Amino acid sequence: MDWNPELIEEVRKNRPLVHHIxxxxxxxxxxxxxxxxxxxPVMADAPEEAADMTRLASALVLNIGTLNADxxxxxxxxxxxxxxxxxxxxxxxxxxxxxxxxTETAKRLLDRIRICLLKGNAGEIATLAGGxxxxxxxxxxxxxxxIRALAAKAAREWDVTVxxxxxxxxxxxxxxxxxxSNGHPLMGSITGTGCMGASVLAAFAAVxxxxxxxxxxxxxxxxxxxxxxxxxxNGPASFRTALFDALAALKGETVRERARVDEGRL
Amino acid sequence: MDWNPELIEEVRKNRPLVHHIxxxxxxxxxxxxxxxxxxxPVMADAPEEAADMTRLASALVLNIGTLNADxxxxxxxxxxxxxxxxxxxxxxxxxxxxxxxxTETAKRLLDRIRICLLKGNAGEIATLAGGxxxxxxxxxxxxxxxIRALAAKAAREWDVTVxxxxxxxxxxxxxxxxxxSNGHPLMGSITGTGCMGASVLAAFAAVxxxxxxxxxxxxxxxxxxxxxxxxxxNGPASFRTALFDALAALKGETVRERARVDEGRL
Amino acid sequence: MDWNPELIEEVRKNRPLVHHIxxxxxxxxxxxxxxxxxxxPVMADAPEEAADMTRLASALVLNIGTLNADxxxxxxxxxxxxxxxxxxxxxxxxxxxxxxxxTETAKRLLDRIRICLLKGNAGEIATLAGGxxxxxxxxxxxxxxxIRALAAKAAREWDVTVxxxxxxxxxxxxxxxxxxSNGHPLMGSITGTGCMGASVLAAFAAVxxxxxxxxxxxxxxxxxxxxxxxxxxNGPASFRTALFDALAALKGETVRERARVDEGRL
Numbered sequence: 001m002d003w004n005p006e007l008i009e010e011v012r013k014n015r016p017l018v019h020h021i022x023x024x025x026x027x028x029x030x031x032x033x034x035x036x037x038x039x040x041p042v043m044a045d046a047p048e049e050a051a052d053m054t055r056l057a058s059a060l061v062l063n064i065g066t067l068n069a070d071x072x073x074x075x076x077x078x079x080x081x082x083x084x085x086x087x088x089x090x091x092x093x094x095x096x097x098x099x100x101x102x103t104e105t106a107k108r109l110l111d112r113i114r115i116c117l118l119k120g121n122a123g124e125i126a127t128l129a130g131g132x133x134x135x136x137x138x139x140x141x142x143x144x145x146x147i148r149a150l151a152a153k154a155a156r157e158w159d160v161t162v163x164x165x166x167x168x169x170x171x172x173x174x175x176x177x178x179x180x181s182n183g184h185p186l187m188g189s190i191t192g193t194g195c196m197g198a199s200v201l202a203a204f205a206a207v208x209x210x211x212x213x214x215x216x217x218x219x220x221x222x223x224x225x226x227x228x229x230x231x232x233x234n235g236p237a238s239f240r241t242a243l244f245d246a247l248a249a250l251k252g253e254t255v256r257e258r259a260r261v262d263e264g265r266l
Numbered sequence: 267m268d269w270n271p272e273l274i275e276e277v278r279k280n281r282p283l284v285h286h287i288x289x290x291x292x293x294x295x296x297x298x299x300x301x302x303x304x305x306x307p308v309m310a311d312a313p314e315e316a317a318d319m320t321r322l323a324s325a326l327v328l329n330i331g332t333l334n335a336d337x338x339x340x341x342x343x344x345x346x347x348x349x350x351x352x353x354x355x356x357x358x359x360x361x362x363x364x365x366x367x368x369t370e371t372a373k374r375l376l377d378r379i380r381i382c383l384l385k386g387n388a389g390e391i392a393t394l395a396g397g398x399x400x401x402x403x404x405x406x407x408x409x410x411x412x413i414r415a416l417a418a419k420a421a422r423e424w425d426v427t428v429x430x431x432x433x434x435x436x437x438x439x440x441x442x443x444x445x446x447s448n449g450h451p452l453m454g455s456i457t458g459t460g461c462m463g464a465s466v467l468a469a470f471a472a473v474x475x476x477x478x479x480x481x482x483x484x485x486x487x488x489x490x491x492x493x494x495x496x497x498x499x500n501g502p503a504s505f506r507t508a509l510f511d512a513l514a515a516l517k518g519e520t521v522r523e524r525a526r527v528d529e530g531r532l
Numbered sequence: 533m534d535w536n537p538e539l540i541e542e543v544r545k546n547r548p549l550v551h552h553i554x555x556x557x558x559x560x561x562x563x564x565x566x567x568x569x570x571x572x573p574v575m576a577d578a579p580e581e582a583a584d585m586t587r588l589a590s591a592l593v594l595n596i597g598t599l600n601a602d603x604x605x606x607x608x609x610x611x612x613x614x615x616x617x618x619x620x621x622x623x624x625x626x627x628x629x630x631x632x633x634x635t636e637t638a639k640r641l642l643d644r645i646r647i648c649l650l651k652g653n654a655g656e657i658a659t660l661a662g663g664x665x666x667x668x669x670x671x672x673x674x675x676x677x678x679i680r681a682l683a684a685k686a687a688r689e690w691d692v693t694v695x696x697x698x699x700x701x702x703x704x705x706x707x708x709x710x711x712x713s714n715g716h717p718l719m720g721s722i723t724g725t726g727c728m729g730a731s732v733l734a735a736f737a738a739v740x741x742x743x744x745x746x747x748x749x750x751x752x753x754x755x756x757x758x759x760x761x762x763x764x765x766n767g768p769a770s771f772r773t774a775l776f777d778a779l780a781a782l783k784g785e786t787v788r789e790r791a792r793v794d795e796g797r798l
Binding site: 028048 | 290291292294295331332334361364366458501504
Binding site: 290293294297298301302307308309310311312314315318319322506507508509510511512514515 | 555556557558560561597598599600601627630631632633634721722723724766767768769770772773
C-alpha cells in the first residue's frame with residue numbers, strides 16, 4: 001500500500017494533541033514517547049473532564065493495562081466524544097485473555113466505541129478474534145492458528161485496522177496487510193514498549209486520513225528508532241533512554257532507507 | 267530583591283520533607299527531583315492519611331495534573347493541615363483553562379487554602395487571573411495581554427507569589443518581580459519539567475522565610491542545572507537523566523556565577 | 533545458611549510472573565526491575581481481577597506506598613488467592629509508623645494473609661515489631677533498640693522471614709539470620725530502590741523452596757548489581773539507568789565472587 005515513510009515530519013509539523021486514558025505503569029513513558037515522535041500528550045481520566053479533554057485532542061488512546069470499573073465508564077464517554085469529533089481512537093487491550101474482566105472490557109469498548117486502530121500482541125488479538133490463545137499475565141506466550149487470519153477476522157468483525165506487535169509487526173484492515181521487520185529484541189526487555197507503540201500510532205493517525213497506512217509509517221519509524229537505540233545501549237535501561245532520543249532525532253529519510261515492509265492483499 | 271543563590275546548600279542541610287498530592291504521570295519524576303535538590307519526598311493521597319502526612323512535612327505540593335473528585339477533597343484537607351502548621355503550599359494548576367473542571371478546581375483550591383506559591387505556565391496563570399488565554403491540553407499556546415500584569419493581578423487577588431514558567435520564568439508577589447533567563451529548550455521536550463519545578467520550589471520554600479526570594483533561588487538553581495544537563499544530552503531522555511544528575515551535583519557557587527536574574531518593582 | 537549465589541540464573545530460566553499491587557510512584561521501576569532480574573511483571577489492582585491475576589502468577593508483591601481503602605480490600609483478596617495457590621507473598625509496609633493508617637493497614641495485612649517475606653527499613657520493621665522508632669515520611673530516621681532482636685520478634689510473631697534493608701541488609705526467620713554488606717549509598721539518592729528490592733525478592737522466592745535463603749540470594753544479587761552500577765554513574769539518575777542494566781547483565785558467578793554475607797543463629 002502507498003504508505004509515507006516520512007510521515008513523522010508531518011507529526012512534528014502539526015504537533016497533534018494525543019489524549020490518553022491509560023495505565024499507571026507506563027503513563028510517563030507514553031507521555032514522553034508522544035513528545036519524542038512530535039506530538040503533545042495529555043492524560044485526564046476524571047469522568048468530569050475526559051470528554052472535554054478529548055474534544056481538544058486530535059487522537060485518543062485507550063489502554064486497559066491497569067483497568068478499573070470507573071475508568072471503563074470514562075473510556076466510553078471519551079470514546080464517544082472522539083467519535084463525534086471524528087478523531088482516531090486507538091485501543092490497546094493489554095492483558096485481554098489473562099482475566100475475564102480484561103477480555104470483556106476490551107470487547108465492550110469495541111462494541112460501544114468506533115475504534116480506529118486495535119493494537120495488541122498476538123495473544124490479545126487472538127483472544128478478541130475468538131482464536132485459541134495462551135496469555136500469561138500481559139505477555140503473549142503462544143498463539144494457536146495463523147495470526148494473520150485471526151487479525152483479519154477481528155478487523156472485519158469490528159471494522160477496525162488491527163495491529164499485532166511482535167518480532168514482526170502485522171497490520172491489516174481485513175483486505176490489505178503489511179508486515180514490518182524493524183525493531184529490536186531489547187524492546188522486550190523493558191516494560192512499556194507496547195503501550196508506547198499505541199501512542200506513536202495515535203500521533204501518526206492524527207495527521208493522516210488513512211489509519212492503516214499511518215500505522216505502517218508509525219511502526220516502521222518506531223522500529224527504526226529502536227534499531228538505532230540498540231546500537232547505543234548497554235542493557236534495558238540505557239536502551240530505553242536511547243529509544244526516546246533516537247525517535248526524537250529520527251529523520252523521515254532514514255525511515256525511507258531502513259524500513260523493511262512486506263505487504264499484500266488477503 | 268535580596269535572594270540567596272546558595273539556598274540549595276540550606277535545602278541539603280535541612281533535608282525538608284516535601285509532601286505531594288500530585289498526578290500519576292510525573293509522580294516518580296517529582297519524587298526524584300526532590301531528592302536531587304536535597305529534599306525528601308513523600309506522596310500520600312488517601313483521605314485517611316493526607317492530613318497526618320502533611321503534619322510531618324515541611325512543605326506541600328498540590329498538582330491537579332490527573333485530577334479526580336476525591337483527590338480535590340484530599341487536597342483541601344491536606345492544605346488546611348499545612349495552613350494550620352504554617353508550612354508553605356505550592357499549587358500547580360496543570361491544565362487550568364483546558365477544561366472547566368480544572369479551572370474551577372484550581373480556583374476552589376485558591377479560595378479554600380492559603381497558597382504560598384502559585385506556579386503555572388502563561389496560559390494557566392492568565393486563565394486564573396481572568397485574562398484571555400488559549401490553552402491547549404496542558405500546554406500554554408499563546409497568551410493575550412501582558413503576562414506580568416496578569417501575574418501581578420493574580421498575586422494580589424489571592425495574596426500569593428505567582429511563578430510563571432516559560433522561556434523566561436517570571437516571579438512576582440504583586441509588588442516585586444524577578445525574571446530568570448536560565449533553563450534550556452530541552453526542558454520542553456520531556457514531560458514533567460513543570461511539575462518538577464513545583465517540587466523544587468517547595469523544597470526551597472521550606473527552608474526560607476520569604477517564598478518570593480526562595481522561588482528565585484529555586485528556579486535559578488533548576489535552570490542552571492538544566493543548562494549543564496543540556497551539555498551532556500543527545501536528546502530528551504538523556505537530557506532528563508542528566509538533569510537529575512546535574513541538580514544533585516549543583517553547587518551554590520555555580521548558581522551564583524551563572525544565574526541570570528532581572529528584577530524590579532511593579 | 534546454604535544460600536545459592538547463582539539463583540538469578542534460575543529466575544531467568546523460569547521467568548516467574550510476579551504480580552504487584554503497589555504504589556503509583558515507583559510502579560514503573562518495579563516492573564522494569566522484575567524484567568531486569570529475569571522475571572515477568574504484572575500489575576492489576578482492580579477488585580474484579582486482582583485474585584484472577586494472582587492465580588496466574590508465581591509470586592505476589594503487596595506495597596502500601598500510596599495506599600487507599602479500596603486497595604487494601606484488593607490486597608486481601610489477592611493475598612488470599614496467593615495463599616490458596618501456595619505462592620510467596622512479599623509485603624512492603626512503606627511508611628508504617630509515619631501514619632496510623634499505614635501502621636494499621638500493615639498489621640491488618642499481616643493478620644489476614646500468610647506473608648512469606650516482610651521487607652522494610654529499620655523504622656518500619658521496628659514499628660511493626662512494637663519497638664520504639666522515629667519514622668519520618670517513608671524514610672527511616674532512627675531506630676531505638678537492637679534491630680536484630682526486633683526483626684526476630686516480628687519474624688516469630690507473624691511466622692515470616694523479615695528483611696530489614698539499610699546500609700547492611702538483615703534477613704532473619706527468627707532462628708537464623710544473615711547480613712549482607714553489598715549495595716551502595718547511591719541507592720538512597722533515588723526513589724524506589726526499596727520497592728524494587730521487594731520485586732527482586734519476590735522473583736527469587738518464586739523459584740526457591742526456602743524464602744529465607746532466596747532473600748539472601750536476591751539482596752546479594754541486587755547489592756552487587758548496585759555496586760557495579762555505581763561505577764558507571766555520574767549521579768542519581770545515571771545510577772538508576774546503570775542499576776537496571778547491571779542487574780540484567782549480572783552473572784551468578786559474579787554474585788558468588790562479590791557477595792559479602794555474614795550469618796549465624798539467634
